[in-house]
Amino acid sequence: MLGLLTSIMRVFEIPMAFLQRILGIKHLAWVFLAPNLILFFLFAFLPVFLNVVYALTGGDQILLRDRAFVGADNFAVLASCDNYLDPNTCQKDLFWRAVHNTGWFIVLQIGFMIGFSLLTALVLNRDIRARGFFRSVFFFPVLLSPVVVALIWKWILQRHGLMNAGLDAMGLEPVLWMLEREWTFFWSVFLSIWAHMGFYTLILLAGLQAIPRDVYEAALMDAATPFRTFSRITLPLLMPTMLVVMVLALIKGVQTFDEVYAFSGGGPGSATTLLIQYVYETGFAGAPRLFGLASAASIMLALVLVVLTGLQLWATRKNADG
């Protein structure tokens, strides 16, 4: 493997030496940047502009020359709604249901996930044995692929699954978890918390460990109650980290697709259809392929993300300064 890499690198030696001679060392920087910038241009910048073009054109053709300009029609169609709180009154009811689902999803997911992450980080920060082991136990689901996570829980929640066996053993009626809207939504939130919690726990634990010990010693000296120590020292000093964690979780939360789609397929009905799934199905899975509508929906999502990423950079900087 390393040998292969070495020979790849050696191949470029002569052309790079030649470029260095004709460009000079100063301009060689652009040669080093070129491959990355070309990929960035092709697969990140160009798509941003083209996304707008797609959103402003209609039809089911992917090639731009086959598409007719329709102005803001796609946005108008998406936004046409009598009552935004009731998706059934909207022209694109599935879009608004996806918006509602995503909203509820992130509120519940982030609320509980940060709560449990904080609790876990506080427990792991105590004077415990085998901390490394316990830390990796909470962390390892982060590495599992979304499809694997979905299948693990689907297997437990299926009709003859472990969960129903547990209910049966307690003398309760089995539940068809995957056929009831509320339960499927609940388990979607649950499995995404299960899968991602370890990541936030890790960041919060690092934040806790960065709080200087002597602050606690001073509090002990002043005979501060444990509750006061937590609310007046731990929490305020952890706030910058909490902010980073919250924004990161928001950024990922609004983009949730993989594990929920593999788990429930968005169903039953549209009970767990999230925004990205709407974009995917509008543009790629359904017929006709409404690329314009998909682009318009993803632009709305992108605007949210730009704000959130701006927040993230601000929070990270604040965290680094504070």
Add this chain to the structure above:
Amino acid sequence: MGKINTFLTRTRGRNGPDIMDWLTYGYLFLGVALMFGPVLWLLASSFKTEAELNSFPPRLLPYKQEMITVTGYDDPLPLYIVTEGEHAGRTVAQVKRIGLSAKVLDPENPTETFKIKTSEREAVERVALATENYTELFEKFDFLRYFWNSTFITLTATIIMLIFNSMAAFALSKYEFRGRTIVLALVIGVLMVPQTVVLVPLFMIAKELYLIDTLWGVILPGAATPTGVFLLRQYMLTIPDEILDAARMDKASEWKIYWRIILPLSAPAIAVLAILAIMWRWNDFLWPLIALSRNENYTLQLALNSFQGELDTEWSNLLAMTILTLTPIALVFAFLQKYIATGIASTGGK
């Protein structure tokens, strides 16, 4: 409430285990059960026969029904023990099931058959691993093909990403040139545009480049990551410039300085990025789902997802495939978990 507060705030407890320690370890072991349990359950289930998987309530260990070969019958017959009725206590082999009764024979006297009720018998079983769940993956399914696709995409994308990102990071950390700030701002800009929000144009560009439904169509769009550039640049900034000056004095070319000096010195950061890249690519789902349509190009993740949607796919094979899909990542984790934790904490995930 008071106890919870103490629980949350205590930093060190002395004088032997107190209530707080009990709560702490209680929480931790609950965590172990909740985090590991489901995966272990999946592993145990993946060794059960399809019949066993469909029985309720499920049992912890995998069992298999004993089969016996009887002269005069081509296939091995399942063994039962009769629990009630006139034949109670006898071990019989079932020839055929007819509604609520079964036609059985005594293996020791195979010519004589008789009927018993299905409610009056119990299967003779022993603990055995249904390894055929795994072997069938290679016979009935194109598992090796999916495995190869995933491996090829993961390794190629990781190598390309490491080379491209480290070149860019080298330029951004070791050269003073006009436009550097703009390039850095552009990289931050890319951070704001995840693949998920530009799917349609990405699809068109990949189509125009003839990348749709090829493995390269999955590899290239994700090969340049802003995260990688940042991570490596941050690390390379800590390498003193004097080393470069000394090398230039010795007439080393810039390319040689890059891959002979800077790359080896950045090995720790490269290792972290490599592990992250392997994980991202191996677990990648949404873009491959869009970019790959022919079954023969499917990655493991796509194959898993499409099999679970097919009605005739049996859980036994699906569970075995899930285990094989998570194994490489589990191995990486087992050996390199320290790097992973620091890597993920320092890059903010993706």
